[in-house]
Amino acid sequence: MNRLPHLVAAAAAILAAAAxxxxxxxxxxxxxxxxxxxxxxxxxxxxxxxxxxxxxALQQPDLLLIYGASELVLLQTEYEATRFFSTYPTGFxxxxxxxxxxxxLTVAQRLAALGAELRGRRIIFAIGPAIxxxxxxxxxxxxxxxxxxxELHALELVFNPRLSQETKRxxxxxxxxxPKTLDGKRLLKFSLTLLARPSPASTALHYLSWPLxxxxxxxxxxxxxxxxxxxxxxxxxxxxxxxxxxxxxxxDALVEQAEAEQIENSDSNPYAVDNxxxxxxKELFEVPAxxxxxxxxxxxxVTIAREWKDLELALRVIHELGADALIMSSPMNVxxxxxxxxxxxxxxxxxxxxxxxxxxxxxxxxxxQEWGRIPYxxxxxxxxxxxxxxxxxxxxxxxxxxxxLP
Amino acid sequence: xxxxxLLTGYYLLIIAALVMLYGQGDSAATEFIYQxx
Numbered sequence: 001m002n003r004l005p006h007l008v009a010a011a012a013a014i015l016a017a018a019a020x021x022x023x024x025x026x027x028x029x030x031x032x033x034x035x036x037x038x039x040x041x042x043x044x045x046x047x048x049x050x051x052x053x054x055x056x057a058l059q060q061p062d063l064l065l066i067y068g069a070s071e072l073v074l075l076q077t078e079y080e081a082t083r084f085f086s087t088y089p090t091g092f093x094x095x096x097x098x099x100x101x102x103x104x105l106t107v108a109q110r111l112a113a114l115g116a117e118l119r120g121r122r123i124i125f126a127i128g129p130a131i132x133x134x135x136x137x138x139x140x141x142x143x144x145x146x147x148x149x150x151e152l153h154a155l156e157l158v159f160n161p162r163l164s165q166e167t168k169r170x171x172x173x174x175x176x177x178x179p180k181t182l183d184g185k186r187l188l189k190f191s192l193t194l195l196a197r198p199s200p201a202s203t204a205l206h207y208l209s210w211p212l213x214x215x216x217x218x219x220x221x222x223x224x225x226x227x228x229x230x231x232x233x234x235x236x237x238x239x240x241x242x243x244x245x246x247x248x249x250x251x252d253a254l255v256e257q258a259e260a261e262q263i264e265n266s267d268s269n270p271y272a273v274d275n276x277x278x279x280x281x282k283e284l285f286e287v288p289a290x291x292x293x294x295x296x297x298x299x300x301x302v303t304i305a306r307e308w309k310d311l312e313l314a315l316r317v318i319h320e321l322g323a324d325a326l327i328m329s330s331p332m333n334v335x336x337x338x339x340x341x342x343x344x345x346x347x348x349x350x351x352x353x354x355x356x357x358x359x360x361x362x363x364x365x366x367x368x369q370e371w372g373r374i375p376y377x378x379x380x381x382x383x384x385x386x387x388x389x390x391x392x393x394x395x396x397x398x399x400x401x402x403x404x405l406p
Numbered sequence: 407x408x409x410x411x412l413l414t415g416y417y418l419l420i421i422a423a424l425v426m427l428y429g430q431g432d433s434a435a436t437e438f439i440y441q442x443x
Contacts (some may be wrong), residue, residue: 009413016414017421223429 021222028225032056035232037063038240040095041086047231048099049150050224051113057095058114058121062088064401065095067110068126069102075274075379079258079390081397087245092401101144103131104310105174108317109150112157112171119322124400125314128330129350130382131307133298138305142178149181151188152220157317158191159213165198167316172196174310187216251395258387262376265387271336274379274386281381289341298342302349308357315361326400327358328393330383331368337381347372364406366396 029052032039036056040063047053057063066081078084081094097110107125111118132138157163157171172195175181182189191209194202268275271285318325332347351369358365371377371392379386385393399405 005410005413009410010417012410012414013417013421016418226429 021218025222025225028052028229029056031229031232032225033059035235035240036060036095037093037242038235039232040093041082041242042235042239044231045099047224047228048097048148049152050228051110051150051152051156052221052224052228054095054097054110055114055117057097058117058123060095062092063095064092064122064124064397065097066124066126066397067102067107068098068124069100069106069128069130074100074384075276075386075390077261077387077390079254079387079394080385081390081394084390084394085397087243089245089247089249090398090401091246092398094397098126099148101141101147103140103145103148104307104314105140105145105171106148106153108171108310108314109153109157109175111314111317111321111323112160112163113150113153115156115160115321116162118318120324122324122326123318124326124328124397125318126328126330127311127354128383129302129332130384132302132305132350132353133332134382135305135307138301138307140307140310142180145178146181149178151185152217152224154181154185154188155191155213155217155220158188158195159210159217160321163317163320165195165203167313167320168195169198170309170313170316174313187212249395249398251391254391255388258391259376262379262387266376266379271339272376273336273381274384277380277384284340284381289339291338291341292343292346294341295343295346298337298346299349302353305353308353311357315358315363318363319361325363326406327363327365328396328400329354329366329368330385330389331370331372331374331377333378333381333383334372335375336378340381344372366406 032052033056036053037060039053040057044053054065057065082096085093099106104127111123131140135141154175158168160168172192176189176192176196182192187209191206191213194206194209262272262274265275266272268278269282269285273281329351332350334344334347337347338344348369351367354367355365371389374388374392376386377389377392378384379389396405
């Protein structure tokens, strides 16, 4: 006779639920793999706190994953990579994993969440000078970090067996600096506190909490699959249809065409700033500044920028997970910064510091410096690509995919 | 045996209710409004 009917029943129910979760995971992965090309062509920001669809994208030889921030997603134009390559004109499409307000700290966690699947896979990490040169202390804005924060990504980093203690310590120290993101996330906060101050006791406690971490990750991964499958099911028949239209691209003609459009969209000011951005920055140009008059401030700001340390963290994750990464930077908008009193010589400090951080990791870097004086390349001071700038970026992405760059 | 099956169903319902109440997580949170630099 069963003396513990409730225990037996509860155990059976938990096993059945776990089995159902497993079956659902398998179904979800199949759905994600089947429709990842369709998702690539859509605005999938609503599932950007997950990682399941990126895992699916990593497996596709004709999808090029790009990580980064608003430099990639701000301007809505047919020249932006996800639209430009949506018909696979040269045999591939980009999967844009960049997010508005993203930063190196966000990207580090997102890449950590890909885990072992990142090994040997080509990814592009697109960065720009905006945070280093314009943000207070060169640090990601709290509202941007909070808006991009993902408990799933954070926990995947914390419990990733392939990341070193030092990388986790660096990450934990930074992540604890954004306490609002940890509200109500007790296990995450507890784990980060242990990792930030390593000692034999904290390391032991961290490993003791590993099963609990895996349990919570199991739940979060299921939630991610559920949200992704729901997103996919809401796509229309037209949206899941992929059209592949190979063609030869005349890059010079496209540059000319895009420049003409950009000029039309920059007619509110004499500085080639896109009309959509002019009102945000026009006050900066009211009082003319002598060339070089702001060099000292600029050099100080860019040198102390916190983002460099976060970039180093992201590079550590890339290195330790064995990703085949390439860093691509937007250029400084040289003429615009000169108007504000910062000489090109001072602006070049951005590139020097960029190489100082990236080069020791042996990761190929396309720093974009050669684009800095191209008229109408950037649409604003933050180096967001304009319509014309996007053609240069698209051509570069094509060269990367074909292997002719770096 | 019958009692065990009923109890199992009961606990499965509790699990299902928990999933319905708390199932949607971080990934379902709304996108923030990017205000740029």
